[in-house]
Amino acid sequence: MTSRRAQLLLLRNMPLVLLVVVFVVFSLLDQRFFDPQTLVNVARQASYIGIVAVGMTLVLLTAGIDLSVGSVMYLSAVLVAEVLDRTAMPLFMVVVLAAAVGGLLGLVNATTITVLRVMPFIVTLAAMSAYRGYAWQLSESREVNYPDAVAELGSTDVLGVPVSVLVFAAVVLVVHVVLTRTAFGRQIYAVGRDRRAAERAGVPVKRVIAAVYVCSGLLAGLGGFVAVSQLGTVVPSFAQADEFDAIAAAVLGGASLFGGRGNVWPGTVAGALLLQLVNVGLVFTQVDLYLTPMVSAAIIFLAVLLDALRTRQLERLERRTIRVEGDQDDAGPPARTGAPVGEAQGSAP
Amino acid sequence: MTADAPVLVVEGVSKEFFGVRVLRDVSLSLAPGRVLGLVGENGAGKSTLMNILGGILVPDGGSMRLDGEPYRPRGPRDAAALGVTFIHQELNVFSNLSITDNLFLTSYPRLRPLPLLAKRASRERARQLLREVGLDRSPDDLVETLAPGERQLVEIAKAISTDAKVVIFDEPTTSLTARETEKLFDLLRRLQARGTAIVYISHILADVRRVADEILVLRDGGLVGSGPVAEFPTDRMISLMVGRALEQLYPDRRAVPGDGVVLDVAHLSQPGVVADVSLQVHEGEVVGLFGLMGAGRTELARMVFGLDPYASGSVAVDGHRVPPLDPRAAIRRGAAFVTEDRRDEGLLMDFPVVDNLAMVALPRFGRGPAGVVDTRALVAAAREVGKSLRLKTASLERQPARSLSGGNQQKIVLGKWLLSQPRLFILDEPTRGVDVGAKYEVYTVVDDLAARGAGVLVISSELDELQGICDRILVLRRGEITGGFERGAFDAERILRAAFGEPARRASAQDVAEETT
Numbered sequence: 107m108t109s110r111r112a113q114l115l116l117l118r119n120m121p122l123v124l125l126v127v128v129f130v131v132f133s134l135l136d137q138r139f140f141d142p143q144t145l146v147n148v149a150r151q152a153s154y155i156g157i158v159a160v161g162m163t164l165v166l167l168t169a170g171i172d173l174s175v176g177s178v179m180y181l182s183a184v185l186v187a188e189v190l191d192r193t194a195m196p197l198f199m200v201v202v203l204a205a206a207v208g209g210l211l212g213l214v215n216a217t218t219i220t221v222l223r224v225m226p227f228i229v230t231l232a233a234m235s236a237y238r239g240y241a242w243q244l245s246e247s248r249e250v251n252y253p254d255a256v257a258e259l260g261s262t263d264v265l266g267v268p269v270s271v272l273v274f275a276a277v278v279l280v281v282h283v284v285l286t287r288t289a290f291g292r293q294i295y296a297v298g299r300d301r302r303a304a305e306r307a308g309v310p311v312k313r314v315i316a317a318v319y320v321c322s323g324l325l326a327g328l329g330g331f332v333a334v335s336q337l338g339t340v341v342p343s344f345a346q347a348d349e350f351d352a353i354a355a356a357v358l359g360g361a362s363l364f365g366g367r368g369n370v371w372p373g374t375v376a377g378a379l380l381l382q383l384v385n386v387g388l389v390f391t392q393v394d395l396y397l398t399p400m401v402s403a404a405i406i407f408l409a410v411l412l413d414a415l416r417t418r419q420l421e422r423l424e425r426r427t428i429r430v431e432g433d434q435d436d437a438g439p440p441a442r443t444g445a446p447v448g449e450a451q452g453s454a455p
Numbered sequence: 456m457t458a459d460a461p462v463l464v465v466e467g468v469s470k471e472f473f474g475v476r477v478l479r480d481v482s483l484s485l486a487p488g489r490v491l492g493l494v495g496e497n498g499a500g501k502s503t504l505m506n507i508l509g510g511i512l513v514p515d516g517g518s519m520r521l522d523g524e525p526y527r528p529r530g531p532r533d534a535a536a537l538g539v540t541f542i543h544q545e546l547n548v549f550s551n552l553s554i555t556d557n558l559f560l561t562s563y564p565r566l567r568p569l570p571l572l573a574k575r576a577s578r579e580r581a582r583q584l585l586r587e588v589g590l591d592r593s594p595d596d597l598v599e600t601l602a603p604g605e606r607q608l609v610e611i612a613k614a615i616s617t618d619a620k621v622v623i624f625d626e627p628t629t630s631l632t633a634r635e636t637e638k639l640f641d642l643l644r645r646l647q648a649r650g651t652a653i654v655y656i657s658h659i660l661a662d663v664r665r666v667a668d669e670i671l672v673l674r675d676g677g678l679v680g681s682g683p684v685a686e687f688p689t690d691r692m693i694s695l696m697v698g699r700a701l702e703q704l705y706p707d708r709r710a711v712p713g714d715g716v717v718l719d720v721a722h723l724s725q726p727g728v729v730a731d732v733s734l735q736v737h738e739g740e741v742v743g744l745f746g747l748m749g750a751g752r753t754e755l756a757r758m759v760f761g762l763d764p765y766a767s768g769s770v771a772v773d774g775h776r777v778p779p780l781d782p783r784a785a786i787r788r789g790a791a792f793v794t795e796d797r798r799d800e801g802l803l804m805d806f807p808v809v810d811n812l813a814m815v816a817l818p819r820f821g822r823g824p825a826g827v828v829d830t831r832a833l834v835a836a837a838r839e840v841g842k843s844l845r846l847k848t849a850s851l852e853r854q855p856a857r858s859l860s861g862g863n864q865q866k867i868v869l870g871k872w873l874l875s876q877p878r879l880f881i882l883d884e885p886t887r888g889v890d891v892g893a894k895y896e897v898y899t900v901v902d903d904l905a906a907r908g909a910g911v912l913v914i915s916s917e918l919d920e921l922q923g924i925c926d927r928i929l930v931l932r933r934g935e936i937t938g939g940f941e942r943g944a945f946d947a948e949r950i951l952r953a954a955f956g957e958p959a960r961r962a963s964a965q966d967v968a969e970e971t972t
Contacts, residue, residue, distance in 0.1 A: 289560070289572060295552055306547050308561045
């Protein structure tokens with residue numbers, strides 16, 4: 107029973123376990139890797155994808171998907187730069203503006219999905235092209251520069267912690283509280299598990315779905331700004347394909363593409379860190395540049411495969427215990443799921 | 456007595472779908488603390504009436520009053536807020552959330568003025584509600600770890616938490632064990648004592664007679680009888696529902712078991728599930744597998760069909776060994792498996808009847824090297840099957856399976872295997888949630904199958920049903936076969952005793968005996 111419980115605990119926290127394992131492996135391959143500074147760098151580089159992945163997690167929890175986040179990051183970065191060209195404003199306002207523009211773009215997605223009832227995949231796929239196309243037109247496909255103050259922000263530390271990481275941490279904290287401690291958060295899980303049942307239960311399903319796309323856009327805008335602050339400039343390919351990293355981070359963190367399963371803390375945070383850790387580790391161990399994408403793809407594949415196995419194993423561990431026991435008690439007493447023998451669920455999984 | 460002032464009054468309610476009258480001028484009145492038993496065949500209009508009460512449908516005519524006020528719910532949420540809660544047959548719980556989350560999903564106590572949930576307060580309230588419904592679980596437990604009966608208690612707790620004046624139960628006992636059913640009835644009585652009015656819908660007429668104070672019978676959308684329960688013995692309910700006296704509940708057996716062994720299961724074992732199970736099914740034989748829920752019946756069937764693993768033993772269909780975990784091999788050898796969960800496992804709900812019928816037999820209608828499907832032959836064959844099943848559909852090619860009644864859906868599930876002419880049928884609860892008339896037709900189909908030489912293994916929780924249609928009944932208890940009974944030597948009490956593994960209590964033997972007669 108204790109081993110079963112330990113197994114459950116291990117499986118439930120697989121993203122964290124993987125994170126530690128990957129760190130240890132790279133540290134064994136190259137001892138310079140084993141350094142707190144490495145972790146700080148990884149966290150800094152992971153922060154903007156992490157912020158976007160948090161928004162993606164909300165969308166995935168409702169069994170939706172948002173392919174437009176990379177383009178939202180780019181378009182909001184370009185739009186904010188346009189505004190900054192004309193008017194000066196305090197740095198704080200710039201951050202708010204970036205997030206607001208992202209939220210607005212998310213609202214467009216949300217409206218199309220809930221009011222016009224078009225599939226999220228199609229809506230956000232179209233938005234991915236449309237937003238980037240519009241941004242290219244605005245910027246005439248040229249590099250856009252930001253004031254130095256923005257770039258300075260990206261390299262500022264507070265008590266040894268980069269500002270980007272602090273922003274990431276704040277986002278995670280807020281969203282984690284929303285998911286676990288507000289009615290809206292719990293309703294997201296309900297909608298993702300069974301939309302029709304949620305409607306029958308009186309959950310405002312459309313409002314919940316609309317809200318997650320707005321959040322996703324908002325966090326993409328914010329993540330885009332964090333990325334700008336680290337790079338200091340916005341090139342036409344800015345954040346291209348970042349939607350896939352965001353999805354990968356969320357899925358690595360245990361979010362299910364079928365909805366209803368996943369969390370931001372520790373899941374998506376671990377996923378985002380894992381993704382970046384692999385990239386940094388590959389640079390460290392000087393893997394052939396051309397091999398890097400394949401190696402990181404293999405690692406992502408492995409992690410997702412492990413997750414599938416994990417889910418299956420979890421189901422088995424949680425279900426088997428309510429099945430029939432042998433007549434002798436040594437067949438293993440029912441664990442925490444222990445319904446009385448003979449009262450068990452009859453339907454097949 | 457003030458208790459006589461009705462809490463709910465329905466007057467002349469009607470509903471039409473696409474020009475078809477599904478509900479005609481139905482009236483009822485329900486007093487606090489009373490239980491109204493609502494019976495009728497599938498398609499008689501019960502669901503429509505209840506969906507109107509539950510705010511899911513809007514009536515075309517008639518009026519409703521709740522506590523004297525006009526009652527016009529704008530949706531299920533509105534209905535619940537006004538005091539009418541609907542507990543659906545398919546439970547409305549979210550298995551990925553905790554019990555507390557499920558209870559308060561739309562009415563979480565808040566930590567005012569913050570928008571945060573009052574976790575401690577809601578957990579306390581949840582604990583109190585669980586105590587009221589007699590569910591001994593932590594409010595933090597995920598619903599996916601609960602058995603079906605326990606999940607239902609969560610829904611009832613939710614109804615109590617909203618102080619519902621009227622609670623509608625739609626087929627509440629179909630997935631409950633005998634003990635859970637008793638618990639539910641206890642709870643119904645307690646709800647009654649609190650003054651809650653209850654509408655109880657079920658096909659298990661013995662249950663209805665037990666819990667209801669009044670009976671209301673619907674047929675073809677119209678009210679054909681209502682009054683105190685004492686005036687409605689079971690046979691009267693049945694004849695009102697069917698519109699004629701039903702002389703017999705089971706068709707005469709025409710099939711005579713042969714000598715050929717169609718299914719040979721030898722020493723099947725899987726730790727924690729089944730132990731050393733051996734059984735045989737012969738040509739033209741109908742064998743019943745009886746046992747309490749959780750005795751391992753479904754698990755055994757899944758192993759035989761190659762869906763679940765087993766540690767040792769062997770399975771042979773028609774003399775050919777079938778390897779474990781290979782359902783396609785089982786199908787090739789002529790095995791067919793009709794699952795109890797026809798919604799999730801047996802039917803493509805949005806596809807037309809023909810496509811559903813064709814699913815299994817599709818390869819047989821492939822023509823030429825590319826296996827292009829001969830649609831005309833397929834539709835002709837499907838039509839033939841549809842006719843032999845007496846399917847009530849407007850169009851085999853266009854009507855989606857979802858739009859059919861439960862009984863007709865079940866016939867399609869059987870029919871899709873008929874097209875591939877199997878040797879062995881495994882039927883898991885073939886009549887669950889199916890009304891009396893359709894049950895008879897399902898039994899006829901089972902007999903037909905046997906008459907054509909197929910072997911049939913029927914899993915059922917209704918002992919009467921097995922006694923009515925089987926040549927032999929095997930009893931499974933905790934994954935072991937604890938009894939075998941030949942037709943002519945069926946004895947409900949002895950069979951139950953084998954299933955319980957203890958001297959059968961008189962009461963339970965009588966209950967089952969009463970169930971359908």
